Structure formats: C-alpha cells, structure tokens
Amino acid sequence: MLNYILRRVVMMIPMLLVISFISFVIIQLPPGDFLNTMQAVQGASGGGMTNEQAELLRKQYGLDEPMLVQYVKWMSGFPRGDFGYSFEWNSSVWDLIDERIGYTILLGFCSLLVMFVLAIPIGIYSATHQYSIGDTILSALAFLGLSIPGFLLALIWVYIGAIVLGLDVLGDQSKEFLNQPWSAAKAWDYFLHLWPPAIILGLASTAQLMRIMRNGMLESMTEQYITTARAKGLKERTVINRYAVRAAINPVISVMAMEVPKIISSSILIGVVMSIPTTGPTFLSALRSQDMYVAGTLLMVMSAMLLVANLIADLVLGWIDPRIVYT
Amino acid sequence: MAKRVSLTLITLVLVAAFVFPSLPRVSAQDGDGWGEAPMLAEKVAAGELPPVEERLPDNPRVVDPVDSVGVYGGIWNRAWRGVNDFHAFGRIIYDPVLRWPRDPADPVQPGLAERWEWNEDGTELTLYFRAGLKWSDGVPFTVDDVLFWWEAIENDENITAAVHTEWQTLEELVKVDDSTLTLRFSQPNGLAEAVGLAFHGNQWPLGFERFGFYAPKHYLEQYHPAYNEEATYDLFQEKVFDYNVERPVMTAWKITQYDPGATLMIAERNPYYWAVDVEGKQLPYIDYVYFHLVEDVAGVNAMGIAGELDMQARSIDLAQYPVYIDNSESNDYHMLLWPQATASNATLFINQSYPDAKYRELFQNFDFRRALSLAIDRDAVNEIVFLGQGAARTETVVPASPYYQPELEALNAEYDTAAAEALLDELGLTRGSDGFRTFPDGSELLIVMESTGLLAGEMDTYELVTEWWNAIGVKTELVQETREIFWDRAGANEIMVATWATDRGLVPMVDPIYQFPFDERSWMGPAYGVWYKSGGELGEEPPAHLKAAMDLYDEYKITNDPERQVEIGKEIVKLSTEGLWAMGTVGLVPNPVVVKDNFMNVGEEHTADWIIMTPGTLDPAHFYFADGGE
Numbered sequence: 001m002l003n004y005i006l007r008r009v010v011m012m013i014p015m016l017l018v019i020s021f022i023s024f025v026i027i028q029l030p031p032g033d034f035l036n037t038m039q040a041v042q043g044a045s046g047g048g049m050t051n052e053q054a055e056l057l058r059k060q061y062g063l064d065e066p067m068l069v070q071y072v073k074w075m076s077g078f079p080r081g082d083f084g085y086s087f088e089w090n091s092s093v094w095d096l097i098d099e100r101i102g103y104t105i106l107l108g109f110c111s112l113l114v115m116f117v118l119a120i121p122i123g124i125y126s127a128t129h130q131y132s133i134g135d136t137i138l139s140a141l142a143f144l145g146l147s148i149p150g151f152l153l154a155l156i157w158v159y160i161g162a163i164v165l166g167l168d169v170l171g172d173q174s175k176e177f178l179n180q181p182w183s184a185a186k187a188w189d190y191f192l193h194l195w196p197p198a199i200i201l202g203l204a205s206t207a208q209l210m211r212i213m214r215n216g217m218l219e220s221m222t223e224q225y226i227t228t229a230r231a232k233g234l235k236e237r238t239v240i241n242r243y244a245v246r247a248a249i250n251p252v253i254s255v256m257a258m259e260v261p262k263i264i265s266s267s268i269l270i271g272v273v274m275s276i277p278t279t280g281p282t283f284l285s286a287l288r289s290q291d292m293y294v295a296g297t298l299l300m301v302m303s304a305m306l307l308v309a310n311l312i313a314d315l316v317l318g319w320i321d322p323r324i325v326y327t
Numbered sequence: 328m329a330k331r332v333s334l335t336l337i338t339l340v341l342v343a344a345f346v347f348p349s350l351p352r353v354s355a356q357d358g359d360g361w362g363e364a365p366m367l368a369e370k371v372a373a374g375e376l377p378p379v380e381e382r383l384p385d386n387p388r389v390v391d392p393v394d395s396v397g398v399y400g401g402i403w404n405r406a407w408r409g410v411n412d413f414h415a416f417g418r419i420i421y422d423p424v425l426r427w428p429r430d431p432a433d434p435v436q437p438g439l440a441e442r443w444e445w446n447e448d449g450t451e452l453t454l455y456f457r458a459g460l461k462w463s464d465g466v467p468f469t470v471d472d473v474l475f476w477w478e479a480i481e482n483d484e485n486i487t488a489a490v491h492t493e494w495q496t497l498e499e500l501v502k503v504d505d506s507t508l509t510l511r512f513s514q515p516n517g518l519a520e521a522v523g524l525a526f527h528g529n530q531w532p533l534g535f536e537r538f539g540f541y542a543p544k545h546y547l548e549q550y551h552p553a554y555n556e557e558a559t560y561d562l563f564q565e566k567v568f569d570y571n572v573e574r575p576v577m578t579a580w581k582i583t584q585y586d587p588g589a590t591l592m593i594a595e596r597n598p599y600y601w602a603v604d605v606e607g608k609q610l611p612y613i614d615y616v617y618f619h620l621v622e623d624v625a626g627v628n629a630m631g632i633a634g635e636l637d638m639q640a641r642s643i644d645l646a647q648y649p650v651y652i653d654n655s656e657s658n659d660y661h662m663l664l665w666p667q668a669t670a671s672n673a674t675l676f677i678n679q680s681y682p683d684a685k686y687r688e689l690f691q692n693f694d695f696r697r698a699l700s701l702a703i704d705r706d707a708v709n710e711i712v713f714l715g716q717g718a719a720r721t722e723t724v725v726p727a728s729p730y731y732q733p734e735l736e737a738l739n740a741e742y743d744t745a746a747a748e749a750l751l752d753e754l755g756l757t758r759g760s761d762g763f764r765t766f767p768d769g770s771e772l773l774i775v776m777e778s779t780g781l782l783a784g785e786m787d788t789y790e791l792v793t794e795w796w797n798a799i800g801v802k803t804e805l806v807q808e809t810r811e812i813f814w815d816r817a818g819a820n821e822i823m824v825a826t827w828a829t830d831r832g833l834v835p836m837v838d839p840i841y842q843f844p845f846d847e848r849s850w851m852g853p854a855y856g857v858w859y860k861s862g863g864e865l866g867e868e869p870p871a872h873l874k875a876a877m878d879l880y881d882e883y884k885i886t887n888d889p890e891r892q893v894e895i896g897k898e899i900v901k902l903s904t905e906g907l908w909a910m911g912t913v914g915l916v917p918n919p920v921v922v923k924d925n926f927m928n929v930g931e932e933h934t935a936d937w938i939i940m941t942p943g944t945l946d947p948a949h950f951y952f953a954d955g956g957e
Contacts (some may be wrong), residue, residue, distance in 0.1 A: 008331030013539055029813055030809070030811075031811065031815075032809075032810075032812060032814075032815060036811040036814055036815055037811045038411075038535060039811075040779070040810035040811050041411055041810065042535060042536070043814065043827075043848065049535065049536075049537065050488065050846075051491070051847065052488035052489050052817065053487070053488040053489075053537060055488065056485075056487075056488040057482075060560065060564075086587065087409045088409075088410055089587040089588065090564070090565055090568050090570065090587075091790055095585040095586075095587050095588075096588040097588060099588065100588055101591070101863070119377075131338065132921065134492035148757060155625070157623075158629050159629070160624070162629045162633040163629070163632055163650075163654065166633065166658075168628060168633075168635070168655075169629075170589055170619075170621065170626055170629060171619065171621075175404065175617075175619075175635060177589050178617065179584070179591065179593065179617075186871065187396075227524035238957065262833060272622050272623045272626075273620075273623060273626065273669075274623070274626075275590070275620065275621045275623065275626045277588070277589075277590045277620075277845070281622040281623075282588055284622070285411075285622060288813070291412060312653070319357065
C-alpha cells in the first residue's frame with residue numbers, strides 16, 4: 001500500500017514537469033509580454049510608459065531572452081521552492097499565492113463536502129421513491145442546478161445578499177473584522193463567508209452526482225442479492241444502507257475526483273465575482289497582464305491538486321470497496 | 328430621521344463655510360496653536376513621537392477647506408483592483424513639489440516648495456522648499472533627496488531609459504542650502520513648473536508611472552549599487568516601490584500593511600505630514616485608509632451600492648447609476664457626477680502617416696476626414712451608448728480647460744450625410760456597382776478600424792460609426808483585438824483608423840499626444856510623432872500642416888510666461904480641432920462618485936482628469952467623517 005502511494009507520488013514529478021513546460025509554452029503563445037500589456041493598461045487609465053523605458057525593464061526582467069532560456073531559469077528554481085518573480089506584484093510568486101492556495105484547498109474541500117452531503121441522501125431518496133412527487137421535484141431542481149453556471153449563481157447571490165438583504169457578502173470576512181485579532185465572532189463570520197461559495201461551487205456537480213447515485217441505486221436494487229437480503233427478512237433500511245448504497249457509491253467517488261478540475265476552473269470565476277481570496281482571481285489577472293511566472297505556477301499548482309485528488313479518490317475507493325486491492 | 332440629520336449637517340456645513348474663511352489666517356501659523364490627531368497625541372504622551380510643533384515644518388501648507396473644518400478619526404474604505412490599480416492609492420496622496428490648482432484656471436500652487444523664482448531669461452529656477460520638512464520616519468527632507476533622484480534614478484541608465492523631456496535641458500542642480508535648490512537650464516524651460524514639478528513632481532516612482540522629482544536618500548542609498556557595492560538593481564527596484572511598507576514617504580498617508588495578494592491593504596496617517604487646516608490642526612483628518620481588493624468592476628460597484636465605500640470615484644460604473652440612486656437613501660450615501668476631462672469617450676484617429684501612399688494621401692485630405700465626421704450622428708451615439716449623459720462634440724479640450732475655445736466645440740461635428748456624400752463625390756471617390764466607393768483610379772477603398780473596446784461604450788460607438796460610414800459608401804470594417812496587440816500595432820504605424828478614449832482634455836499641453844503627432848502614441852500620425860520625439864532622427868518627416876503645431880509646441884517648451892503659454896496652447900488646440908486631426912464623437916461623459924452622507928469636504932464641482940490626479944487637487948487629506956468615523 002505504502003509502496004503504491006510512493007510510486008504514484010514519484011510518478012507525479014515527471015508528469016508535473018511536462019505540465020510545467022506545456023503551460024509555460026501556452027502562456028507565452030499570445031503575442032506581447034507583461035510590459036506591452038502594462039503600457040496599454042496604463043495608456044487606458046491615462047499614463048503611459050515610453051517604449052524605451054519598457055525595453056529597459058524588459059532587459060532587467062529577462063523578458064528579452066529566448067523562451068527556452070526563460071523556462072529553464074524558471075524551472076531550475078523549483079527544487080529551492082523558488083517559483084519565479086511576479087512583475088506585477090513586485091514579489092516572489094510563492095509569497096503571492098501561498099495563502100490563496102490554502103484558502104482554495106479549504107474551499108474545494110468544503111464544496112466536496114457539500115456535494116457529498118447533498119447528493120448521496122437525495123440520490124437514495126430519489127431511487128427509493130422513484131417517480132414520486134419528491135423525486136420529480138428534486139430531479140427538476142437537479143437539472144436546474146446542472147444548467148445554471150456557477151458564476152451566475154454567484155452573481156445572483158451577490159445581488160440578493162448585498163442589495164436585497166444588505167449583507168456583507170464579498171470577500172472572506174465582514175468589514176468590521178478586518179485587521180482584528182481572531183475571536184469566536186470573527187471565526188463565525190469567516191465560516192459564514194465560506195459556505196456560500198462552497199455551496200455555489202458544489203451545486204453544479206451535486207446535480208450530476210445525485211443522478212449518478214440515483215441510477216446506481218436503481219440498478220443495484222434490482223440485483224439478486226437485494227432480493228435475497230429482503231427474503232432473509234432484513235429491515236428495508238438495512239437492505240438499502242448496507243447493500244444497495246455500498247454498491248452504488250463507487251461511481252460517485254470516481255466521478256467526484258473527476259469533478260475536482262471543474263471545481264478549480266469554476267472557482268476562478270466565482271472567486272472573481274465574490275472577491276474571495278482563492279487562486280482564481282490571481283490566476284485570471286496574471287493571465288490578463290501576462291505575468292507569466294504567476295500564471296505558470298498556478299497552472300502547475302492546479303494540476304498538482306488534480307493529481308493528488310485523483311490519488312486520494314483511488315485510495316478512498318480501495319478503502320470502501322474490498323474488491324479493489326492496490327499493490 | 329435621516330433627512331433631519333442630513334439637514335442639520337447641511338446647515339452646519341453652510342454655517343462653517345461662512346464662518347471659517349473669515350478667521351484670521353495668522354492664527355493657523357501661531358506656534359502654540361497646532362493641533363494633532365488623538366492617536367498621535369497618545370504616542371506623544373507615551374514618548375514614541377516628538378510633539379507636533381517639532382514634527383511640522385516652520386511654515387506648513389494651509390489647506391483651504393472645500394466646505395468645512397473637520398474632525399479627526401475614522402477609516403476610509405475604498406476598493407482597489409490589484410497592484411496594477413496603483414492610482415486607487417496614488418491619486419489620494421497627491422503631494423508634488425508644486426500642485427495643480429483646485430480651479431484649473433489658476434496657476435500652479437505651492438506644494439513641498441513654498442515659493443519659486445525664475446531668473447530674467449527663464450533659464451534658472453530657484454526652488455525654496457519649506458524649512459523643516461520631515462520624511463514619515465522623522466528624518467529631515469532636504470535638497471539632497473532631490474539630488475539623489477537626479478543622480479541615482481533619473482540619470483542612471485539601469486533605472487531610467489531616458490531623462491524626461493522637461494529635464495533634457497537641465498544642465499546643473501545647485502544646492503544653495505538644505506531647503507534651497509537652483510536648477511540651471513541651457514535654454515528657457517516652459518515645462519518645468521507644470522510638467523516637471525506639478526505633474527511629475529511626486530516622490531519617484533508613483534507606481535508604474537516611473538516619474539518623480541525626489542526620493543528618500545537616507546533610506547534608498549543602502550540599496551543602490553552606486554552607493555553600496557553589495558546592492559543590486561533588482562533589490563533597489565523592490566525597495567523603491569510604492570508598496571514597500573518600510574519606505575519613508577512625504578504623503579498624508581503611508582502604506583503600513585501590504586502583502587502581495589492579500590485582500591486588504593492599509594494606509595495609516597503620516598505623523599510628520601506637513602499640511603494643516605485653517606485652524607492649525609495637522610492633516611490628514613482620517614486615521615486609516617482601507618483598500619479592499621476587489622478584482623471585478625461589478626464587485627466594486629456591488630460594494631458601492633451596498634454603502635460599503637465611503638468615497639470613491641474610481642471604477643464606479645455609470646451604467647449602474649440608476650441602481651446607485653435607488654439604494655442611496657437606504658444605504659446612506661449620495662452620488663456626484665463629475666464631468667470627466669475626456670474630450671471624447673470614443674475617438675477615431677485617421678492615420679495620416681499610414682504607409683500605403685494612396686491611403687496616406689486620402690487620409691491627409693481634410694475634406695475626406697470632414698466627410699467621415701459629418702456621417703456620424705453624435706446625438707444618437709450619446710442617447711444609445713452613453714444614456715444621454717455625455718455631450719456630442721468634436722475632439723477639443725473641455726470647457727474647464729484654460730485652452731478652451733467655445734467656437735470649436737461643435738466644429739465639423741454636425742450630422743449631414745448629404746454634405747458628406749457631396750464631399751466624397753468631389754474627391755472623385757465614386758460609387759461602384761456594389762454601392763461602395765472606390766479610389767479615383769477604380770481600385771478598392773477599404774478602411775479598417777481597430778479597437779480594444781476596453782472602456783464602456785467604445786465598441787458600441789465604433790459599430791455605429793462603421794455602419795454610418797458604410798452607408799455613405801465608404802467600406803469600413805471594424806476589428807476588435809486585445810490591448811497589447813492593439814498598442815503595439817498602433818504605435819508601429821500599422822493601423823489605418825485607431826480608436827481610443829481621449830482623456831487629458833484639461834491641461835493637454837503637459838502631454839499633448841492627442842493634439843498633434845507628439846510621439847508614437849499620437850495615432851493621427853505615429854510615424855510623424857516618432858519623428859518629432861526623436862528630433863528628426865527616426866520616423867518620417869511630417870507635412871507642413873502638422874509641422875506648424877510642432878513648431879508651436881517647440882516655442883511653448885521654452886516659454887516661461889504663463890499667459891503666453893496659454894496663447895500658444897490655444898493655437899495648437901485650434902489647429903488640431905479645426906484640422907480634425909482626431910475625430911471625437913461624444914465626450915464629457917461624467918464620472919459617478921459615491922460619497923457616504925457622513926463623508927465631508929468632497930467638492931461637487933470638479934472636472935475629473937488623471938493628469939491632475941483626481942481627486943488629488945481636492946485635497947483628500949482634509950476629507951473627514953462628520954462623526955469622526957464613530
């Protein structure tokens with residue numbers, strides 16, 4: 001088992017290197033660089049850097065070197081934990097994103113929790129009450145959730161929360177707690193700000209998971225071992241929970257791992273809309289301003305999160321399904 | 328209830344406005360009369376700070392209130408959109424050597440320098456800085472800080488590519504004493520006051536603008552390779568940057584909490600700030616400024632509508648104005664509409680230096696440009712695109728500008744397609760079988776307009792214009808592209824018709840890129856602009872009608888007499904507007920400002936422009952909360 005995990009982790013390293021190269025190339029594909037963009041942005045807000053000044057800075061930042069040289073310079077810093085320099089923020093990339101990565105992981109975990117807590121009971125209910133009014137309503141809601149993009153939900157929530165209810169919905173905490181030491185009230189406020197984005201992020205996938213759970217349940221409930229269990233005189237609750245659910249939950253777990261990239265990508269827009277300190281807004285602004293080391297590092301981090309999430313999903317599957325054995 | 332409170336406030340403000348200006352100014356300069364914020368008084372009592380009279384200079388700047396004398400305290404909440412958005416901070420800390428006046432018709436005003444003198448022929452300028460100025464860490468500010476900027480920054484090729492235009496004739500800086508500096512020029516310098524000391528006269532580098540006139544020598548010399556062998560330029564760039572919390576400043580607030588990527592940036596009052604109100608109380612009134620990181624413009628506006636921004640003009644969206652008004656009463660704020668010094672919010676630049684000879688000749692023909700202008704229904708643009716809030720006009724400076732000439736306002740801007748078609752017919756551009764006009768020799772005429780569509784209303788306007796130009800038979804295509812592609816192409820003289828919003832309509836002579844081909848950003852003729860900027864070395868020699876404006880500006884640069892400068896400026900504006908060198912559509916679209924009802928001293932009459940660092944000339948240091956922010 002330990003061997004297996006180790007092997008998977010070691011395998012990730014060449015994978016990430018390949019990813020880092022591809023992402024670097026992709027980020028460099030659009031014409032122009034950080035300084036052109038900066039000139040245009042400044043031009044739009046009134047100012048303007050001369051071409052000579054831009055050229056000087058380009059040389060200083062090493063942006064005039066061939067792409068491969070830039071890549072090797074960037075990559076060779078990884079072992080030291082040096083992920084390059086953010087031109088825009090005038091700071092090392094890691095300092096810029098470390099706290100945001102933490103918050104992103106926390107938010108991702110919460111939204112997985114939301115999915116799990118919502119999808120499985122509803123899926124079970126829908127399957128055991130197939131074609132009832134409850135099933136129809138929940139299925140309709142599920143399709144609604146599936147078809148409304150997360151950022152729209154976020155916008156609706158910002159509007160309802162901020163303008164109709166008059167709540168402080170943006171950011172990760174309310175204004176009055178900013179720059180205050182931690183207290184119970186602040187922690188509660190932090191918690192209250194965490195859930196709306198987590199639910200919005202989770203909702204789209206919840207619908208899908210709910211349907212998968214429902215189908216899995218419907219399928220497993222026609223299996224012979226269920227009939228046998230019933231024939232033994234087991235209570236219906238036991239039949240469902242001990243036999244049907246355990247068989248139906250496998251695809252849900254696999255799909256959940258596949259939902260991680262979706263969470264990551266939709267967290268970008270939701271992060272921007274709700275101004276929460278995830279990596280999303282930083283990633284977007286880095287792409288827009290061609291702050292390439294930031295964008296590249298974040299792409300790497302997202303890929304790494306995906307690889308780790310897959311590993312965890314495989315391990316969880318092995319843990320709940322005795323038929324799966326890793327060696 | 329809220330109404331009664333605001334009525335009381337208004338009454339108080341009015342009373343204050345009548346009473347305070349009549350107070351004798353001398354009392355403000357009375358040594359015993361200095362006041363200070365409670366938070367600083369506490370520190371003085373605890374022995375952490377010297378008393379206020381030792382912190383202030385001998386002759387502090389006295390800020391005349393816009394409305395009333397204020398009270399200390401409070402946190403000013405603002406939204407900013409990330410490190411690129413430096414001006415969210417930079418414009419509320421406007422403290423250059425000389426200041427733009429609050430009323431644009433006035434001459435420049437004293438700032439860090441209390442007075443200045445020219446010699447007879449305008450080649451020598453002596454600056455008298457206020458004696459006893461101190462940096463935010465308590466170290467005296469001296470002429471050495473200016474010399475440091477000149478030697479270690481402006482003239483270090485590793486930091487500044489080329490000395491700024493206004494200082495290119497500066498031959499010598501002579502330190503007379505710690506607070507007196509003489510600048511000697513090789514010829515009279517007409518740009519020193521307005522451009523060098525008011526527009527560029529701040530602490531270097533002002534975010535990404537990278538201009539300034541002074542820098543804290545005592546702090547920076549340890550990081551500069553010319554002063555410390557172990558230092559590197561990378562380190563220097565990091566330490567000199569405005570977000571560095573260790574760096575001493577001369578401004579009302581100083582950034583004290585900044586972490587790359589963090590969602591909150593805090594600026595705290597500078598205990599050594601060198602300005603007072605008319606009662607002698609040290610400014611600023613407000614203790615802290617909080618900058619909430621909100622990447623999305625919609626997010627900034629959600630905050631504003633929810634009443635979470637105490638005062639902000641930046642990123643406030645005119646399209647949301649009705650929603651702002653709907654919620655203003657329940658969320659205790661009101662809105663101001665400042666006209667922007669935008670000559671035109673969607674401007675067309677017909678490139679007179681376009682490489683293709685046939686097009687170039689056509690674009691240089693005034694009648695052709697006039698025909699295109701007459702085909703634009705500007706009132707329709709105003710109604711459809713700008714909610715009727717702008718003004719249909721030609722491209723010329725705004726009414727608040729000293730260079731404004733009312734007779735130019737609507738020149739060549741009437742809507743008359745028949746006249747437009749007649750002009751085109753006269754030029755021999757006859758319609759072909761497909762209904763589109765061709766060159767007189769029968770070859771195809773196709774105009775490509777390029778835009779970034781960055782700003783509100785731009786793209787919609789250009790689409791309408793494209794339609795109208797096609798309607799008079801001039802085949803036009805509109806291309807939208809990203810800003811970096813556009814910026815490079817436009818500067819490289821590759822675009823036929825470039826588009827942009829033309830701001831700096833108030834004091835355009837400090838950077839006259841939209842008046843005539845000044846440099847590569849003057850898209851009415853970038854190749855000619857490069858020629859002018861490089862003194863004829865690069866680019867292409869412009870035709871006589873453009874050279875006339877360049878000659879006038881050459882004269883402007885060496886004219887010290889402000890009145891004569893205004894005359895020359897007016898002539899340049901006249902040439903440019905009459906010649907339709909840039910084509911305006913709708914300008915003066917207002918900038919909405921959200922102001923909480925308890926946030927005082929924000930002037931209602933103000934023309935917003937980046938050159939004068941709006942709202943910098945309104946003295947944000949004397950903005951205050953009516954209740955002290957309780």
